Amino acid sequence: MSWAILLILSFLIVSIVFNGLGTIGLHRFPDVYTRLHAATKCTTFGTIFMTFTVIAHSVRLYLITEEARFLNMAIHTFLALVALLITNPTGAHAIARAAHIVGIKQEQAESVWFLTERDELREADLEQTEPVSTDESSESSEVK
Amino acid sequence: MIEVSTALYASVIAIVIYIIICSFRIFLGPTVADRIVGFDTLNTMVIAAMIAMGAAMYETLFIDIAIVYAILSFISTLYIAKYLEGGGS
Secondary structure, eight states: OHHHHHHHHHHHHHHHHHHHHHHHHHHHSSSHHHHHHHHHHHHHHHHHHHHHHHHHHHHHHHHHHOOHHHHHHHHHHHHHHHHHHHHHHHHHHHHHHHHHHHTOOOOTTTSGGGGOOOOHHHHHHHHHHOOSOHHHHHHHHHHO | OHHHHHHHHHHHHHHHHHHHHHHHHHHHOSSHHHHHHHHHHHHHHHHHHHHHHHHHHTOHHHHHHHHHHHHHHHHHHHHHHHHHHTOOO
Protein backbone atom coordinates (compact mmCIF):
# COMPACT_ATOMS: atom_id res chain seq x y z
CA MET A 1 0.00 0.00 0.00
CA SER A 2 2.93 2.38 -0.32
CA TRP A 3 1.49 3.85 -3.52
CA ALA A 4 -1.52 5.06 -1.48
CA ILE A 5 0.78 6.94 0.92
CA LEU A 6 2.60 8.38 -2.09
CA LEU A 7 -0.73 9.58 -3.55
CA ILE A 8 -1.78 11.14 -0.23
CA LEU A 9 1.55 12.92 0.22
CA SER A 10 1.50 14.22 -3.37
CA PHE A 11 -2.00 15.67 -2.80
CA LEU A 12 -0.72 17.28 0.40
CA ILE A 13 2.29 18.81 -1.36
CA VAL A 14 0.07 20.25 -4.12
CA SER A 15 -2.18 21.75 -1.45
CA ILE A 16 0.67 23.40 0.46
CA VAL A 17 2.29 24.74 -2.72
CA PHE A 18 -0.90 26.31 -4.05
CA ASN A 19 -1.86 27.84 -0.70
CA GLY A 20 1.61 29.40 -0.57
CA LEU A 21 1.26 30.73 -4.12
CA GLY A 22 -2.04 32.34 -3.17
CA THR A 23 -0.42 33.98 -0.15
CA ILE A 24 2.47 35.31 -2.24
CA GLY A 25 0.09 36.60 -4.91
CA LEU A 26 -1.95 38.42 -2.27
CA HIS A 27 1.12 40.49 -1.50
CA ARG A 28 2.77 40.85 -4.90
CA PHE A 29 -0.06 42.00 -7.16
CA PRO A 30 -0.74 45.72 -7.53
CA ASP A 31 -4.51 46.23 -7.15
CA VAL A 32 -7.69 44.68 -5.76
CA TYR A 33 -8.81 42.72 -8.80
CA THR A 34 -5.51 40.98 -9.48
CA ARG A 35 -5.09 40.25 -5.77
CA LEU A 36 -8.55 38.71 -5.76
CA HIS A 37 -7.65 36.64 -8.81
CA ALA A 38 -4.48 35.24 -7.25
CA ALA A 39 -5.74 34.71 -3.72
CA THR A 40 -9.12 33.20 -4.48
CA LYS A 41 -8.16 30.83 -7.28
CA CYS A 42 -4.99 29.45 -5.71
CA THR A 43 -6.48 29.15 -2.24
CA THR A 44 -9.61 27.37 -3.45
CA PHE A 45 -7.51 24.92 -5.47
CA GLY A 46 -5.19 24.23 -2.55
CA THR A 47 -8.03 23.66 -0.10
CA ILE A 48 -9.78 21.32 -2.55
CA PHE A 49 -6.59 19.27 -2.65
CA MET A 50 -6.42 19.31 1.15
CA THR A 51 -9.89 17.74 1.24
CA PHE A 52 -8.75 15.18 -1.35
CA THR A 53 -5.85 14.34 0.95
CA VAL A 54 -8.10 13.78 3.92
CA ILE A 55 -10.63 11.74 1.90
CA ALA A 56 -7.89 9.47 0.53
CA HIS A 57 -6.33 9.08 4.00
CA SER A 58 -9.68 8.20 5.60
CA VAL A 59 -10.65 5.73 2.87
CA ARG A 60 -7.27 4.06 3.17
CA LEU A 61 -7.64 3.74 6.95
CA TYR A 62 -11.17 2.38 6.48
CA LEU A 63 -9.95 -0.25 4.04
CA ILE A 64 -7.21 -1.29 6.47
CA THR A 65 -9.04 -1.29 9.80
CA GLU A 66 -12.73 -1.40 8.72
CA GLU A 67 -13.87 0.93 11.49
CA ALA A 68 -16.89 3.07 10.68
CA ARG A 69 -15.52 6.32 12.07
CA PHE A 70 -13.00 6.68 9.25
CA LEU A 71 -15.76 6.36 6.66
CA ASN A 72 -17.71 8.94 8.69
CA MET A 73 -14.73 11.29 8.48
CA ALA A 74 -14.48 10.79 4.70
CA ILE A 75 -18.16 11.63 4.17
CA HIS A 76 -17.96 14.72 6.37
CA THR A 77 -14.88 15.90 4.49
CA PHE A 78 -16.80 15.47 1.24
CA LEU A 79 -19.57 17.67 2.66
CA ALA A 80 -16.92 20.27 3.56
CA LEU A 81 -15.68 20.09 -0.05
CA VAL A 82 -19.20 20.73 -1.38
CA ALA A 83 -19.69 23.70 0.98
CA LEU A 84 -16.32 25.12 -0.07
CA LEU A 85 -17.09 24.74 -3.78
CA ILE A 86 -20.39 26.57 -3.42
CA THR A 87 -19.35 29.38 -1.10
CA ASN A 88 -15.86 30.44 -2.17
CA PRO A 89 -16.33 31.61 -5.82
CA THR A 90 -19.62 33.30 -4.91
CA GLY A 91 -17.93 35.33 -2.19
CA ALA A 92 -15.12 36.33 -4.54
CA HIS A 93 -17.65 37.48 -7.15
CA ALA A 94 -19.47 39.55 -4.54
CA ILE A 95 -16.22 41.22 -3.44
CA ALA A 96 -15.23 42.05 -7.03
CA ARG A 97 -18.68 43.45 -7.83
CA ALA A 98 -18.70 45.58 -4.68
CA ALA A 99 -15.22 46.94 -5.43
CA HIS A 100 -16.27 47.79 -8.98
CA ILE A 101 -19.47 49.53 -7.90
CA VAL A 102 -17.67 51.56 -5.23
CA GLY A 103 -15.30 52.71 -7.96
CA ILE A 104 -11.91 51.44 -6.89
CA LYS A 105 -9.59 52.15 -9.79
CA GLN A 106 -7.16 49.72 -11.32
CA GLU A 107 -3.46 50.48 -11.13
CA GLN A 108 -2.87 51.91 -14.57
CA ALA A 109 0.87 51.73 -14.81
CA GLU A 110 1.77 48.26 -13.63
CA SER A 111 -1.11 46.13 -14.78
CA VAL A 112 -2.51 44.54 -17.90
CA TRP A 113 -5.76 46.41 -17.28
CA PHE A 114 -4.08 49.37 -18.96
CA LEU A 115 -5.13 47.95 -22.33
CA THR A 116 -8.85 47.63 -21.57
CA GLU A 117 -11.13 50.30 -22.98
CA ARG A 118 -14.71 49.23 -22.36
CA ASP A 119 -16.50 48.77 -19.06
CA GLU A 120 -19.46 46.53 -19.80
CA LEU A 121 -20.80 46.33 -16.25
CA ARG A 122 -20.96 50.13 -15.96
CA GLU A 123 -22.61 50.38 -19.38
CA ALA A 124 -25.24 47.86 -18.29
CA ASP A 125 -25.87 49.80 -15.07
CA LEU A 126 -26.26 53.04 -17.02
CA GLU A 127 -28.72 51.37 -19.39
CA GLN A 128 -30.74 50.11 -16.43
CA THR A 129 -30.80 53.36 -14.48
CA GLU A 130 -31.12 55.86 -17.33
CA PRO A 131 -33.30 54.61 -20.18
CA VAL A 132 -32.92 57.90 -22.03
CA SER A 133 -33.29 56.78 -25.61
CA THR A 134 -34.24 53.16 -25.95
CA ASP A 135 -34.16 53.11 -29.75
CA GLU A 136 -30.56 54.27 -29.97
CA SER A 137 -29.39 51.91 -27.26
CA SER A 138 -31.08 48.92 -28.89
CA GLU A 139 -29.62 49.89 -32.26
CA SER A 140 -26.16 50.35 -30.80
CA SER A 141 -26.37 47.02 -29.00
CA GLU A 142 -27.36 45.37 -32.26
CA VAL A 143 -24.48 47.02 -34.04
CA LYS A 144 -22.03 45.95 -31.39
CA MET B 1 -0.16 5.63 9.14
CA ILE B 2 2.16 7.55 11.43
CA GLU B 3 3.92 9.18 8.48
CA VAL B 4 0.71 10.65 7.05
CA SER B 5 -0.41 12.15 10.37
CA THR B 6 3.05 13.69 10.86
CA ALA B 7 2.85 15.22 7.39
CA LEU B 8 -0.60 16.58 8.23
CA TYR B 9 0.76 18.22 11.40
CA ALA B 10 3.58 19.79 9.34
CA SER B 11 1.03 21.10 6.81
CA VAL B 12 -0.98 22.63 9.66
CA ILE B 13 2.14 24.50 10.79
CA ALA B 14 2.77 25.70 7.20
CA ILE B 15 -0.83 26.91 6.82
CA VAL B 16 -0.62 28.78 10.13
CA ILE B 17 2.46 30.59 8.80
CA TYR B 18 0.47 31.45 5.64
CA ILE B 19 -2.36 32.78 7.81
CA ILE B 20 0.05 35.09 9.64
CA ILE B 21 1.41 36.37 6.32
CA CYS B 22 -2.15 36.92 5.03
CA SER B 23 -3.08 38.96 8.09
CA PHE B 24 -0.45 41.54 7.07
CA ARG B 25 -2.62 42.36 4.04
CA ILE B 26 -5.57 43.02 6.35
CA PHE B 27 -3.52 45.50 8.35
CA LEU B 28 -1.83 47.33 5.49
CA GLY B 29 -4.34 47.11 2.67
CA PRO B 30 -4.80 50.53 1.09
CA THR B 31 -8.54 50.18 0.42
CA VAL B 32 -11.40 48.41 2.17
CA ALA B 33 -11.71 45.83 -0.62
CA ASP B 34 -8.09 44.78 -0.09
CA ARG B 35 -8.85 44.06 3.53
CA ILE B 36 -11.91 42.01 2.56
CA VAL B 37 -9.81 39.99 0.09
CA GLY B 38 -7.27 39.26 2.82
CA PHE B 39 -10.07 38.28 5.21
CA ASP B 40 -11.60 35.89 2.67
CA THR B 41 -8.23 34.25 1.97
CA LEU B 42 -7.60 33.89 5.70
CA ASN B 43 -10.99 32.21 6.19
CA THR B 44 -10.30 29.68 3.44
CA MET B 45 -6.92 28.84 4.96
CA VAL B 46 -8.47 28.41 8.40
CA ILE B 47 -10.87 25.88 6.85
CA ALA B 48 -7.92 24.01 5.30
CA ALA B 49 -6.07 23.99 8.64
CA MET B 50 -9.15 22.71 10.48
CA ILE B 51 -9.63 19.86 8.00
CA ALA B 52 -5.95 18.84 8.20
CA MET B 53 -5.99 19.07 12.01
CA GLY B 54 -9.10 16.92 12.25
CA ALA B 55 -7.58 14.29 9.98
CA ALA B 56 -4.32 14.31 11.92
CA MET B 57 -6.01 13.89 15.31
CA TYR B 58 -8.79 11.55 14.00
CA GLU B 59 -11.48 13.96 15.20
CA THR B 60 -14.54 14.26 12.97
CA LEU B 61 -15.81 17.17 15.09
CA PHE B 62 -13.17 19.52 13.66
CA ILE B 63 -14.40 18.83 10.13
CA ASP B 64 -18.00 19.55 11.14
CA ILE B 65 -16.84 22.85 12.61
CA ALA B 66 -15.00 23.54 9.34
CA ILE B 67 -18.27 23.13 7.40
CA VAL B 68 -20.08 25.56 9.69
CA TYR B 69 -17.14 27.98 9.57
CA ALA B 70 -17.19 27.90 5.75
CA ILE B 71 -20.88 28.79 5.60
CA LEU B 72 -20.58 31.52 8.28
CA SER B 73 -17.54 33.11 6.58
CA PHE B 74 -19.45 33.06 3.28
CA ILE B 75 -22.37 34.87 4.87
CA SER B 76 -20.10 37.44 6.51
CA THR B 77 -18.23 38.06 3.24
CA LEU B 78 -21.49 38.54 1.33
CA TYR B 79 -22.83 40.90 3.98
CA ILE B 80 -19.64 42.99 4.10
CA ALA B 81 -19.63 43.23 0.29
CA LYS B 82 -23.28 44.25 0.29
CA TYR B 83 -22.55 46.87 2.92
CA LEU B 84 -19.58 48.13 0.91
CA GLU B 85 -21.56 48.66 -2.27
CA GLY B 86 -24.26 50.48 -0.35
CA GLY B 87 -27.26 48.53 -1.55
CA GLY B 88 -28.23 46.71 1.59
CA SER B 89 -30.16 48.25 4.42
